[in-house]
Amino acid sequence: MAEMDTPPVNDVNICVATANGSGSASSNQILYKSVFKMGIPCSGKNLFPSNIQGLPTWYFIRASEKGYLGRKDAIDVMVLFNDDTLAADVKKVRAGGLILYDDSRPLPPALVRKDVSYIGVPAENLVKEHIKAPQLRAKQRNMVYVGAVGKLFGIPMGIMQEVLEDTFGNKPAVIESNLQCIELGYKHIEKLGTAQDVGFLKAVPNGNKHKIMTEGNTACAVGAIFGGATVVTWYPITPSSSLVEEMIERIPAFRRDEHGKNRYAIVQAEDELAAVSMLVGAGFAGARAMTSTAGPGLSLMQESIGLAYFVEVPGVIFVIQRGGPSTGLPTRTQQSDITLMHQGSHGDTRHIVLIPHDNSSAFDMAWQAFDVADRFQTPVFVMMDLDLGMNMSLSAPFAMPDRPFDRGKLLSEADIKAQGDKFSRYLDLDGDGIPQRTIPGNLHPAAAYFARGSGHDEQARYSEDHIVYRKLLERLRRKYETAREYVPKPIVYNGASTGMGLMSFGSSYEPTREARDIMATRGKAADHLLLRALPVNGDVRDFLASHKEIYLIEQNRDGQMTQILRDEFPEYAARIKPVCLFDGMPLAAGDIVESILGGN
Amino acid sequence: MAEMDTPPVNDVNICVATANGSGSASSNQILYKSVFKMGIPCSGKNLFPSNIQGLPTWYFIRASEKGYLGRKDAIDVMVLFNDDTLAADVKKVRAGGLILYDDSRPLPPALVRKDVSYIGVPAENLVKEHIKAPQLRAKQRNMVYVGAVGKLFGIPMGIMQEVLEDTFGNKPAVIESNLQCIELGYKHIEKLGTAQDVGFLKAVPNGNKHKIMTEGNTACAVGAIFGGATVVTWYPITPSSSLVEEMIERIPAFRRDEHGKNRYAIVQAEDELAAVSMLVGAGFAGARAMTSTAGPGLSLMQESIGLAYFVEVPGVIFVIQRGGPSTGLPTRTQQSDITLMHQGSHGDTRHIVLIPHDNSSAFDMAWQAFDVADRFQTPVFVMMDLDLGMNMSLSAPFAMPDRPFDRGKLLSEADIKAQGDKFSRYLDLDGDGIPQRTIPGNLHPAAAYFARGSGHDEQARYSEDHIVYRKLLERLRRKYETAREYVPKPIVYNGASTGMGLMSFGSSYEPTREARDIMATRGKAADHLLLRALPVNGDVRDFLASHKEIYLIEQNRDGQMTQILRDEFPEYAARIKPVCLFDGMPLAAGDIVESILGGN
Amino acid sequence: MTEAARLEPQVNHIHLAKKDYEGAESTMCKGCGHDAITASIITACYESSIDPRRVVKLSGIGCSSKTTNYFMNQSFGFNGTHGRMAALATGAGVANHHMLPIGVSGDGDTASIGLGNFAHMIRRNLRITYIVENNGVYGLTKGQFSATADKGSRAKKGWVNPWNAIDLASLAILMGATFVARSFSGDRKQLAPLVQAAMNHNGTAVLDVLSPCVTFNNHEGSTKSLKGIREMKDDLNEIDFIPEFEPIDVEYAPGKDLRVRMHDGGTVVLHKLKDHDPTDRVQAMSVVEQGMHEGKFVTGLIYIDETQPDFATQENVCDTPLSMLSEAELRPSAKDLALINESFMR
């Protein structure tokens, strides 16, 4: 390959193998942010165990001048800092790649491959020698590889120092000792004079000027604050916990009133049944309410999701998907709760699902979700996953909402008066399936109604009448149809298509985008449609009609999105071929290409 | 219509309107059983409120010499015994039909229709006059209409007396006073000399000779006993409670050992989360375990259903569907929990669903379900609904199971020894996706394993490896594919088809069968396929291939079964048109015909 | 009744007549205890001059849970899912803490499927009047035992209950409830003032009200039949509630009587019948235990603590209900967002 001759610039894929709880989270962060600071597009993906201390974890830093942020299969550089996984890790690096290891002790000869180069840095010894406090040594050993990688690939010492200062702000002691370790690694390589030809990083002036780096859960947290979330209920569960925890950290800055009181309540529930019931109670009472969960929690919420749907209570549910079924792989990513979101609960339901594909859209959809929920008086899902939610990535900065709150058909006392002192909770006045709504505290004598999960008529009275019931279900379905044109539309990326179309959604978008470029270089140009919500809308039908061969990229086993689309568009069902990649690893473009075109 | 000239024989549709808790359950039962005893095919459907006392309830008795057991839209006879619903009920009878009412007080003139005939029976007065104990009067008033209807339509007094004796066996006082009231009604009509021309009942010698009459929940209860259910966990919920309550009544007769101890345990759980968790615990421990529930319970069970799927624990879950979503209409029927059964829980799952369509198949599938669960080591659903489960209907008698228990690949100590003292819990030795299994109490040193809902390898060890995980999910899917050929196959009823096909399942079968006959008389002959299980198998593909226009009859709003089939057979997706009838009433053939062919 | 009726004024302090506190027609069985409780709730709200428009009625699923529909038509109501009323109320309560929540549940709803959420609601001291209409049976599903059925109790179907009853009063005290009372549906003189007091309590007020199911649990062998309850009922105290707007002119015997000023106004006057101090938590636990031991249902105000902050206070919620906050109060500015974006560039 060409790269063997002239080492590529700003196209490096580094994997760092460490142990959980060993302090590598910080060192990886420093490394990642340094690449960002150099102006090079980059993503940082953490493959961590469902454990607190001692199990293996891998961190992928991909620098890509072309701006590909998905995981890359081929690893250029492997940093071996976990003895427990040495043997397997050695095999992971591509032929021609580089292995950086701790040569405080020699590498077992069996682990020496001929087709890769090895560079040693005696981190353990260096730390033992230079760091006085023994309790710091274990954690800071990881900083040594930061320096070594920095030196090897051309990250200026100054940049790493700046990042350290940004990160540890007002803790000079921490900055100092970390800096010392980074320098140990840096200088060791410098002294060795070792070079490598795997690739280099070169600062791109203003390269990331209009970019931010963050995690999707943080984007949702900030978005929810801008969406006006006031009642936040939750029960901790990986990988969703950080979403609410970010809110806990951030919300006080914006939501304290002049008496120091909170314009919000964040309630840690005793379980997900309670979390979702609280959400429904708060939504009924008129608050912008939300919760955040993952698969097992979503399963537990099913009954009350149906209640909210049938009673027509707004609420926003963030679902950060992980590897299912059951407890599954809590620290791996998947898109496998689609059916349970879209058709969740017993009986006929159809739920609105918003599907961000990067941090900036996560922010947008997080605040929009509250508007959608209020307008349609129904639970709205924001479909995230671990890859999007917990990994560092670049995106455009968050854009200020371009419109005021939409609280939908929420009537004030004056509104009721203006319409002749009449109000029917479940009457479809406008033909869009959406009735009017009041909330407790509205003192108009006609405002109150009795909400119930059992059959009810347009005046919210109990009813078992079969015609009333059928009409109610039909209206609910009509509401879903109305939502079709309200939710975000797909984005189509057309090119010189050969009749092949790719469809992606959520975290599959980024690797699909890259896969499309790769396929084009292989003579298989394809168009690409990004789904951004359920119900599907806009150009989807056209896209299906105009492409004979369509691959729908899904991170699940059974083609859950495919099932929905095939049912919605039976005339094109046979064209839609699911590409199911569900091993729990962040999706890589190479896997998509291989699935469609076959291994080269 | 022809019926107006010569009153039809043995083709009468009677609706009895009474109030809940007024004793009408008994009187309707007597009436229904009397028709049965005359040898006339008949069904008895109860439309009851979600209430204990005082709300309206309707009972439909349909006698059909041709053996149609579905609900019929056109009501020939209306028995008006509920003042609260008089006005609406008067409208329900077809033109030319008959109204029987209590003329102790005169009917309001507004309720007098010209196109129907009225017959009065002064039940209240008769009872007041003849029944001494005032507390009995309210309840026994209903027996008066039994006698009146009997006399009007030709049910011999002797048959009604026999039925009374069968029903109240050893309670002569009850028999006597009921009989007295029936006679009051009978003689009153006799005395009046009133005749009617709506239809007659005429005994058919041996007409129901090889038929039994019962309710589907009873059929499941008996089937489960024959299937060897030993641990039965439940939480009461309409319309499923009677299934387990029937077991509680019946099981002691068969399952007491020589010391008077129980060879079963029926545990009323504190909620459905517990019921299903107990089921999983018992299944893991090796018992044939079952539970029974309805929509809201099914929603609550979602998390543990995924656990059972992923850990591969057998268990049988009866779901008696009712009107959803949410609490919905608990006493109405639907087929709207299909998705939640078939793809229940978060993550990718595919569950086996058996679908009885009458009482005899409910018995069969109830016992078979335990074999299927043991063989596939997975939760198996038996999909029922209120119409099947709680209404009286005819069927062939229960047939003794034609094969011994199939406990699947359950290894004894000797089995493990025989295979070289080796056992791997999750290893697919046979390529069918089904591994071997052991249960606690197996003392072979290799027998024990550690079950977990998190990622695991073939030896049941914890694993987060992505390849191990992918292979595990693929194997689970393979198991589902293996089940395809094991579960009951569809039944195809071919005729002189015009290329039109009807597909039905469960309680939709009977009205679809009737609809097909009606359509044939209208020159629209169609073939009919009865689905009996998921995954679909057998002739389904052929049927789809060989019919251009296919109507899939479903009692839900969104075409839940259609969605599954369209995904399974994308090439025929466009042919499959859902006929969605979901108002909660037992399905009537007329509604199907109308949906397909349009109003007559 | 007739006497009371004669004395009753036509309208109350806020000019509402008693019928203004009525709801839809009941669909309970004739004679059901739940209807009697409904009547007491109506009386209590009328007597306390509660504005129905300030009330939110909450319930789970069961015969009992239906009854919120049978009082105060002018109030918002929410009949949710089985066992989750406590959590539903928590959400509604924090969203608008100016409303007065009245929750009605059954023993199945609270002690079986809802036990965990009930316990945690108490722990948070959510402001609510939480009434359990306790009949020891699942009424709506036709007569199975609930978790409050007594050991040895016989069901209508003939089954005998092998398990000990869960005592909701002692459980509530153990979980930290700040107001715990027990009463009987048939004793309106005791129940109505308890409801009045509960509504003025700033925290979770648990009322465990024995309420015979005349259809499924009123036979020989049942301990929660009308007869059974009457025999086992044992009053700790007589209770009067004097609303804020009325002069405290009841007889008061120092030593024997106890006055408690309620957080939200009004005063409870207790005439002690037993030597029991309802402000002593340990005594409260043991008086209930002791009663059970002796086969008695101890009734009256069992425990009260007016000093604890309620949930919304503890959560430091601002005065304007969260549900009423405007966009201006909720959405940070573009400048705020710019700062956030900037922090993500470092």
Place this chain on the structure above:
Amino acid sequence: MTEAARLEPQVNHIHLAKKDYEGAESTMCKGCGHDAITASIITACYESSIDPRRVVKLSGIGCSSKTTNYFMNQSFGFNGTHGRMAALATGAGVANHHMLPIGVSGDGDTASIGLGNFAHMIRRNLRITYIVENNGVYGLTKGQFSATADKGSRAKKGWVNPWNAIDLASLAILMGATFVARSFSGDRKQLAPLVQAAMNHNGTAVLDVLSPCVTFNNHEGSTKSLKGIREMKDDLNEIDFIPEFEPIDVEYAPGKDLRVRMHDGGTVVLHKLKDHDPTDRVQAMSVVEQGMHEGKFVTGLIYIDETQPDFATQENVCDTPLSMLSEAELRPSAKDLALINESFMR
């Protein structure tokens, strides 16, 4: 340890060495209390000569719940869903009541999401040794408060807990538990014999074991830190367990000491340190309450009642485990079916 090691025989009564009771390598953080509890369970099973093949290990989800994997490799194990172990164990226990169930749970698992199922398991007196590894925190999800965190306790993230802790020992007693003990992960001398006794108890034995989370709840301001627990621990009694097969040769001081013969063999000998009679339910409740009041964790055997039937007995389950019954014992005959069919023809 070294002393004990020297005295310890190489194999126990059933010829197993201690290492035969070990499990997979632990993945807990270094110093986690849960590992110490695992060690005590191993000791207890070894000392009592438990046959690992007769044990079923059950757990929910959490760091604590993982630990069933770290002892007795030769036992069946089931690591289920969060909060449902009690119900899972109920199913497994009734399916095969000859197995010995050891359940391990966390405080989040039991006192938050699992509270209802836990309470109802106790009510049924399911035979199980139910160990709660109580650290006042959600370990596995990284340090949120659990429902047993004390009021005012400070989380590592800085949050302060505003809610009262749920006390699992008194809750267990209230729910009718027949064996309730509390201990500390670090006190193997107390814990191991308690586990031994629990395993020989014919009903639900609840062991609330304080177990510091060294990673997320071991800082200043936490009441469940190692230091906090050591300071607050207050022993009610010293406990010895003498298995069936050993002579009872411990010192015994009449009046001060108490012997309880366990239903399934073996004897518990208690040397009282406080004036507490663990067979008195009311005393048991109040000794815990009193302790809490004084800011102490009362430990030792708090309550025991060996007279109650366990769940399987109460359910009248036959001697052969239900899971082992054959088709001949389960499937009625063709004649039976004919009779049933006939009954449906009338």
